[in-house]
Amino acid sequence: MAQHQDFKKPTFELSMLLYDTRYRSTSFQVIALILFFSLIWWLVNNTMSNLAITGKDIDFSFLVHESNYDINQRLLEYDSRSSHGRAAVLGVLNTLVLSAIGCVTATILGVFVGIARLSKNWIVARIMTVHIEIFRNVPLLLWILLIMSMVAHSFPVPKHFRGADPIATMKLFDSVALTNRGFYIPEPLFSNGFGDMGFFSNSFYISIDLIVILAILIGSIWASGKIKARAKRIQEETGIRPTTWYLRLGVIFIPTILLLVYLGFYLGYPELKGFNFKGGIHLRNSLIALWIALSLYTSAFIAEIVRSGILAVSKGQTEAAGALGIKPNVIMALVILPQALKVIVPPLISNYLNLTKNSSLAIAVGYMDLTGTLMGITLNQTGRELETLLLGMSIYLTISLLISAVINWYNRRNDMVER
Amino acid sequence: MKKSLFIGALLALGMAATTSGASTLEEVKARGTLNCGTSTGVAGFSLPDANNVYQGFDVAICRGIAAAVLGDPMAVEFVPTTGKTRFTALSSGEVDVLSRTTTWTFSRDVDLKMDFHGVNYYDGQGFMVPRSLGVTSAKDLDGATVCIQVGTTTELNLADFFRVNGITYEPVPTEKSSESRSLYQAEACDVYTTDASGLASARSTFADPSAHVILPEIVSKEPLGPVTRHGDNQWGDIVRWTLNALISAEELGITQANVAEMAAAPTNNPEINRMLGTEGNLGPMLGLDKDWAHRVIAAEGNYGEIFEKYLGVNTQIGLERGLNAQWTDGGLLYSPPFR
């Protein structure tokens, strides 16, 4: 009520903007906003005038010009006659591949370490603590460089696989070659494949075999889901759940296996030819160094998330499950982890985000990701700093926003199933 | 009180944007040191010695400029740059001049807005392989793994060479030449390619240099020289004529040993007199004093002396003069006249 009277007071002094609690927060927000926009304005203005002084303009036309450089890891057709734009696309794909495989291994390792750290076995728990502390507290770049130099210096050179009595031999029934230039593993090939399909006036190709296999696989999984739903319905109606596991396994595997046989599936093995191994899939030493380093580093953070997620589930749950006579490891898998997941998943995905951004350290070992192509060689050879950096940043932003969208989607879905 | 502080801070920021128009010469004089962009370490060209003092062929150019402008060849702050960072370092004003085995190309000159001021080393790209590989020509390198530095002309020439010859290769890009050298020595690549002088330099740092051969093919033209930003012509003139003074001094027989004597009184040769300031006033035309060239030559000697000291046949690097001999000896070095 006192406020009501204040409000009617006719005198308004400028100092009230600062000292009157009713206005203060608004004034501060306005000031902050003005400062923020002045800063932006100054930055833009400064950049523009500096560009004008050096006689440079903003021009993205370099993206369609020949890049004139080669890229070693190519997921699409590319050579030095391709455009800078295409080089950037290859860079994005290399970023995504590295991030994807990194996220998978970091998760597997992180979940394992996180659970093992809670182990009642003192030694196991200690070892896991050491793992977490080591990988969390040493800068990622050092791990990347260390692993790169370990691969480059301690694995055999390809030529050591040569000769009647070679110094080094291939592993796993002559199917895998571990060299200091990277690892060569067998690649899936089809003798009777459908070939490729061109997109966007043949600017890139997708293997029809891959599309068909994915389609069949998704169809099988859908069918298997249907069988499961039917089993559940029968169980609810009659109280007896029909055994369906062999049916579901068959539905998932048999069509795919038949398709692979039809396509003439076989494995292409790496073979030493000339300077290097040819054939097979070449996991370059730079990819391996980044993959291992990113996985280990991120796994330390994921382990902590998993541990705190498990600890967040009330101890009563374990005890109740124990009272029902469920075995400890089954309690973990069926009672604790499903509940812990709700706590674990959001920060887990933000760690995926970190891993993706951290993958931009790739250039340190010469892995041609987005920072290596667009924001590296293209930037250098064209001198288009502003354009390449803006473009690169928006691509990272887009990837991150997509991952964030997944988090939000997950959170919303989970809110709904909460009881 | 608070408010005025704010406005002051804003003004300071605004001022920072506008001061960048001052001339490089004035900035360097006011600062008292020259900021010189060098490589991250190439023996013979730019490398700190045991006392952490930079030494080398490219370093000597910066010492000459510092001697001309500041009167002290040691008044240089060396900033290590990689192939990738060098032009940004120059255009952002972090360095005043780049003296770093940098090739003069059309797009760098015209599009990147750099100014090149002559050539201090006429080079070309070569390939080095371990002798044990038994390769004798670059055309036999089909399928080889090749170490290169990113952001260089090297990676572009390499793509062209293999393409034109219809052979393939696997590039292993690194940022610093030290990383390339280390991967090459671990045989993580079969071939190391860069400017031929850089190969000779790299080879000299290996435990057994004779175990490596530089293949006969030179696949490009790499005129290397000092670079400044577009737009400051006076500063560009100083860099250009410092290099020319070093080259002319060799042609005219002025050496580190005799320069003091020759500069003490006019000699019989008017060009020497004009250069060393005992006649005319070329120095002041540059915005410097009359003694500038005397100091440049006194710093590390003339071009020939610098070459022999850091790169010549009696050094670890062991390079012949070749194209880098004076035009009077059948080389390409040809300084415009001091007139």
Ligand SMILES: N[C@@H](CCC(=O)N[C@@H](CS)C(=O)NCC(=O)O)C(=O)O
């Ligand atoms: N001249 C070429 C290549 C220059 C280059 O990268 N040279 C190497 C080897 S001579 C170098 O200076 N490396 C030193 C470093 O990486 O810091 C260019 O201008 O692009």
